[in-house]
Amino acid sequence: MPTYTPPVRDTRFVLEHVVGLAQHLNQPGFAAATPEVVDAVLVEGGRFVAEVLFPLNQSGDREGCTRHPDGSVTTPAGFKAAYRQFVESGWATLGNHPDYGGQGMPHVVATAFQEYMISANMAFAMYPGLTHGAIAALTATGSAEQKALYLPRLVSGEWGGTMNLTEPQCGTDLGLIRTRAEPQADGSWAITGTKIFISSGEHDLTDNIIHLVLAKTPGAPDSSKGISLFVVPKVLVNADGSRGARNAVSCGSIEHKMGIHANSTCVMNYDGATGWLVGEEMKGLGAMFVMMNAARLGVGLQGLGVAETAYQNAVAYARERRQGRALTGAKEPAEKADPLFVHADIRRMLMEAKALTEGLRALCLWGALQVDLEQLSVDDGERQLAADLIGLLTPVIKAFGTDMGYRVATDMQQVFGGHGYIAEWGMEQYVRDARIAMIYEGTNGVQAMDLVGRKLAQHGGRPIQAFLALVAAEIGAAKADAATAELAGRLERALDDLQGATLWLMANAVTDPDQAGAAAVPYLRLTGLVALGLMWLRMAGAAARLAAAGEDDAAFLEAKLVTARFYGERLLPETGSLRRQIEGGAAALMALAPEQFLAA
């Protein structure tokens, strides 16, 4: 019953007019992304996820994963066949480097496809998603031998990958890790410990699973500075690439959780498992952050992906379901009632969802372009600017994207009334699935602290100044254009709030770090609203230009202009209250003793 159509038209619009992909095609790393190829990826990739993955989304949620007494885990019916098709069609290799069998598409194109895959089936998308994290870490810090041994089959999707950070006593604070690595005579390490919340930790989709594991070596300091990264394959791999013995790593149990039921969340037991150091000893945290930063952008995309599917279904329901009459008089008097769509409050929820999802699509793809430019640009200044912007905005894309994803999923469920609460209709699953994205890869509160506590101060504040200058420059240009002047004026007020909050933080948080902690979440949200405002300014500008030039998709362009206006009128005003909240300061937060919190 639920529906999903990949928003190809909108992705094209964003790639062309917000990301400006065509302007980068002259750079070597973008060469594979010709317009024809990109279009084929969107259309064929969209078709694949809609036809193969989406039909398994609800059934996968209902069935979940099953752990068997021998520690093996089976994924829900249909997942294994769909995964085989995913690999055989080459979708796993899209954004990977040709050296290891990848198609070498820029990250921005792989991200566009990744959004569709998440929309179709978030739990499924997590299996290749985790593999990508492992590829990123091995590519960045693995030895030549490790790359040769693991990367080709990770890239092809023949094998899966995982990230093993969390332990029962240790989540955000990785200094508390207890998993131990003991050096062996042959240069390998014996890994012993328990990891929890390991997404895709054990399953039946691939012949082998390559675990990347954080552990402590003998004598390592008792802090996050003592952590090393190891590669621990489920099945050992001989030097010739053939499968060796089963390694001493096993799934002890799988979690019963709120959502993403079709992804196996495992307790992983390492009982002297054989692993190899990745990169340098005690430099594991840096290597892990290579994975984490990529993963955080991917999680932000999950917010968008789930929101998009929820939104499409709410639009369909609001068109079909008849209840009540328009306040301005019956719109379809021949029927017993008008469609939900006539009601302003239903439209409020749908317009908010439209403004947020299309805005997040632009932001996620624009962010992915910065990842590409940081790595691929031949221009030093462009590389530095891209690195500054994506470093600054990675926590924003992760946290703002997932906060808004959950909000949209919840509101779209609301459009369904009572039916939204019933599993059969599919809407409550989107809420349950979207919820995890606010938590994992660093909770959204941790993202906000990353932004306020680390990123703002980096390079003497250069990244935030670059972002503020970018927004100010585009506002300036847009104010001169009648079609965008009003939104530009509203964004200017929002930017003023962000600048004011930034100055307030600089004046107050240096002497009292709790001020940073107290301001972090509203400050991140303020930044996210401004960043989305920039995206809408670009989209409105492009839509106005194209409409004036008589482009034939007039209804689509009009919708962009109206949605941009809506964003400015109805969502941007929140920045003012966020600034006031920040300026409220930390005193009232920190005043009470823990026992004073209970009023029993």
Next chain:
Amino acid sequence: MPTYTPPVRDTRFVLEHVVGLAQHLNQPGFAAATPEVVDAVLVEGGRFVAEVLFPLNQSGDREGCTRHPDGSVTTPAGFKAAYRQFVESGWATLGNHPDYGGQGMPHVVATAFQEYMISANMAFAMYPGLTHGAIAALTATGSAEQKALYLPRLVSGEWGGTMNLTEPQCGTDLGLIRTRAEPQADGSWAITGTKIFISSGEHDLTDNIIHLVLAKTPGAPDSSKGISLFVVPKVLVNADGSRGARNAVSCGSIEHKMGIHANSTCVMNYDGATGWLVGEEMKGLGAMFVMMNAARLGVGLQGLGVAETAYQNAVAYARERRQGRALTGAKEPAEKADPLFVHADIRRMLMEAKALTEGLRALCLWGALQVDLEQLSVDDGERQLAADLIGLLTPVIKAFGTDMGYRVATDMQQVFGGHGYIAEWGMEQYVRDARIAMIYEGTNGVQAMDLVGRKLAQHGGRPIQAFLALVAAEIGAAKADAATAELAGRLERALDDLQGATLWLMANAVTDPDQAGAAAVPYLRLTGLVALGLMWLRMAGAAARLAAAGEDDAAFLEAKLVTARFYGERLLPETGSLRRQIEGGAAALMALAPEQFLAA
């Protein structure tokens, strides 16, 4: 593992200093509520729900209800025994009229107990909750014979009750009802039709279930004006009160839903079931609204009740769980990490939850007092003011209460990090349970339309003027007191936003009703924030007076003052952006054709 302690101390504080219960004891209807009896209700009622109902909350969610092939439904293990204990201990009768075996406690006291019951086990609390709705409708509009036949055993809890409104094609728009009532020779009616989403529709807790059913009589107009209300017992009741034949009403299936698994949500099939008209023919909607208004206040209380339990568990977790160090330096250097409580952003979430739950407790109990005064006061002016205030604020308590309940439940889950997403820890259940309260008894969007479209205009605007005047008067008094002057100043700004938004609505919504629809939800939220501000002003004033008088619970009183300050600094500022959103108007909401919403 989850924990719940009834917040008796806070309830006492609110009853004494916000509700001012003692000042009303001289009115006849309040006579039963002596301080000793009220205290016994809070302490013993709290003990009962904590010891008997709370232990069944998580197991009930896991097991859910089971429908058997014969249409019977069993509740989760332990529910039947707990319900028997609930009835035998007399808790069912608390707020009911002595004429039918009730204890005659004022509604405000019954509400205090009801909050505890919801906190302990929302799904359980819904069984007697629905019975209360049936009691309210029969009391208000039943014949003397119907009252005598049904009320004593509904009041005692020996029988259960339900409300049957929704049909597959008909939720909010009751004019679409298809269920038919045919008059029979003996004065009864034959009821035929299908009702859906019937909470507590079939179960094993009681010998009989008294259904109140909306249906259309022959020739009734095809609108909500054609609806009649019928009483349809599951088992017919002979004139002497003995059980007669099984009636032709049965449970066709139970829904698989997001939460409240332990409450049976039924499809009810009426196949020529025998029913009796309640009140006048085609006056069913009015009778139903007697139930609905009571039920809406009860649903608002669900937002508070679930939030309170989630909050208590998050406070406990934040005290126990160690992760990271305080930004201002290690607070417990002998341990490997500090408790979560040292982190400002954890405190931000906990303080928001504290400010919202304690504020909502005050608002719900103060609202319940207005229900009492409306019915019981011997003073005409007091009765009218109470009726105005509770009429105006019923949709606010329902929608703002449940929106905030869901927000708090979600944030408290966030405090748990990854553990919050795992069923075992119990936090994700609160989110799933809290979610329904935003939907049923009229979605929160429908509540907002009730506020803006009906309640604002009632009696020439007298209720909203009375509310604004009440807030303004208390601000005036509080500004003179140094302890409350700052909060009063902040509430004055918020009140100015509410007054401005009200004027804007009066100027714009009369000529364009879509402006009312577009403004409704932010306007309701703005009203809720101001109402909670009034509650915090009262609490702060009382706490300051008591502290100055040297009352011995200094830590509790200090917490009230700090939380009031927090509310003013960190939550009230939202009113400014809500006003700006409202003033953004409806144009951008209404501009697009439905097909323009999709960007595929």
